[in-house]
Amino acid sequence: MYDVTAKFDGTETSYRNLERELRALIDGEKNLVANLANLSSWIFHAYPGLNWSGFYLWNEADQELVLGPFQGRPACLRIKAGKGVCGTAFAQRKTIRVDDVHAFPGHIACDSASRSELVVPLLKAGKVYGVLDLDSPKLAGFDALAEREFTRIMAGLAERLELTQLP
Ligand code: SME
Numbered sequence: 001m002y003d004v005t006a007k008f009d010g011t012e013t014s015y016r017n018l019e020r021e022l023r024a025l026i027d028g029e030k031n032l033v034a035n036l037a038n039l040s041s042w043i044f045h046a047y048p049g050l051n052w053s054g055f056y057l058w059n060e061a062d063q064e065l066v067l068g069p070f071q072g073r074p075a076c077l078r079i080k081a082g083k084g085v086c087g088t089a090f091a092q093r094k095t096i097r098v099d100d101v102h103a104f105p106g107h108i109a110c111d112s113a114s115r116s117e118l119v120v121p122l123l124k125a126g127k128v129y130g131v132l133d134l135d136s137p138k139l140a141g142f143d144a145l146a147e148r149e150f151t152r153i154m155a156g157l158a159e160r161l162e163l164t165q166l167p
Pocket of ligand 1: 052075076079083084085086087106107108109110111114117133135
């Protein structure tokens, strides 16, 4: 089950397969860090063309997003709400797709290979807990279907995750 069996081809069917695999990964496990670690790993390996896949989690005490489980090169540790693509998606509680990160005002460059980005907020019961950040080395690496499907998939996963604020 941990091998990429079906090639992801960008169709709606592919996204539904990915969703089923992601749900299976967290089924039966309550630990948030463990689940986010496996989710970031599976997205990184199953979804083609990513150079970074991971989570930033809101820390209420520090009033910042803090780096969580991820795959890829070491990244920025902390991001303020409203800053960069991640902080903007968090503050606005909506998915943000950026075709060219150099054209996004305030983009935070962690991995210089990243050219486009998709950031999806982790929303559950009206509360935002953090974001999923996906980076591609290609310009416009994410299309409208990716934006819609990752938003839908993460909403379903958030329902199943024991989302809580980490210290
Ligand atoms: N580029 C992001 C920062 C996180 S890294 O890409 C992993 C941003 O502008 O929020």
